[in-house]
Amino acid sequence: MFPPLFEPSGDFTAAALLSGTSQDGLDVAFYRITPSPQEPLRPHMRLLTARTHAFPEKLAGMLRHLSFRADAPVRDLLQFEQHFALFCVNVLQQNAESAGLNISDLHFIATHGQTLYHEKLSRSAFRALSLQLAGADYLASKLGCAVVSDFRTRHIAEGGEGAPLAPILDYLYWQPEAGTRIMLNLGGIANITVLRAGASLAETAYGDTGPANKLMDQLMQRDGGAPWDAGGVIAASGQLQQAVLELLLREPYFALPFPKSTGPELFNLTETERRIRTAGLPVPSFPDFMATLSALTATTVADAISRLCNSAVTSDAGTEILVSGGGAKNAHLLRQIELLTELPLRIAGSEREADGDETASGSLTADFKETQLFALLGYLTLYTQGAEIFRPGQPVRLAKISLP
Structure with missing residues (x-):
């Protein structure tokens, strides 16, 4: 067991970068972190500023070309990483300036980068394949700051699937003193963490629901001329196509045990429409399709909660669901x-959650939960x-470090 690489003292200023499976842009956030001697794994984290930056068209085009492809050309992947890193450098400099900070004020940068591929494995020495490109060494070189990245590979090496990682944050900041709290993140993929009083992190149930x-979003961008269905208005106007919903619910992933992970490699519009046509069903009209896809998300989330929570929990008046991610809108x-x-x-972020604890509630917002995580x-x-993610008494560091 290795000691800490650096001794915590005083406050730290950190930046966090993330582009998720929704691929709607780069989230950038700055945090003031104050170590807690009593709870070393639970520092006080205060959000200073946060913003989402849309990708430039060239970078967005590269991302569309390379994402979720097992046959993506290596040269194109390397070029994407360089362009992505330069975009991150520019965005960090802009946000630091607008927040009244200097890059030299940062103690470290944590970057998840962009997931290009994620596949769950069933017959392998490891449980998943996952590729994130962040350009961490480019950031360290250009900005002169330590960069922490590649969070998912070690998770896989230790026996996990590399995703979801949100349960670590959920457990450390949001575990209730009594009863149960369900954390639901609605990004491109939905994931849940079921937090029970007294349970260890290794005992906490979690996973991607689908x-x-x-x-x-893919359907809205293709047929609706907008990046997303604001407020779910289009879905609410359509008619649920029950036969299509029942077909989609027969996807074997939904029956797999937790913990588990998935991604757009499996759940994408092209594959979904192919399954519908192969089954001899008509692809629904635009509003009806939106209504059916919304029902698919809601049904699989509800089914997962039912599987991970016994009836006593779900009937407990104190049990609630705390929602984050773009789907919270x-x-x-x-x-x-x-x-x-x-x-x-x-x-x-709608009010002071976590039993009034400013440490968590001051930073956790629907849009920027994952930047706080990283x-x-x-x-x-x-x-x-x-953190003792997999086994009590065996802490694991989930990242690599690029020094300036």
């Missing part, structure tokens, strides 16, 4: 989930022995 926004989807689960939903993982990598 598609959240990705299928609906989809009022129609949230109503569907609330109806199916019969549990109250709250949106992260800022935390960067801190744990550099200044602690890591």
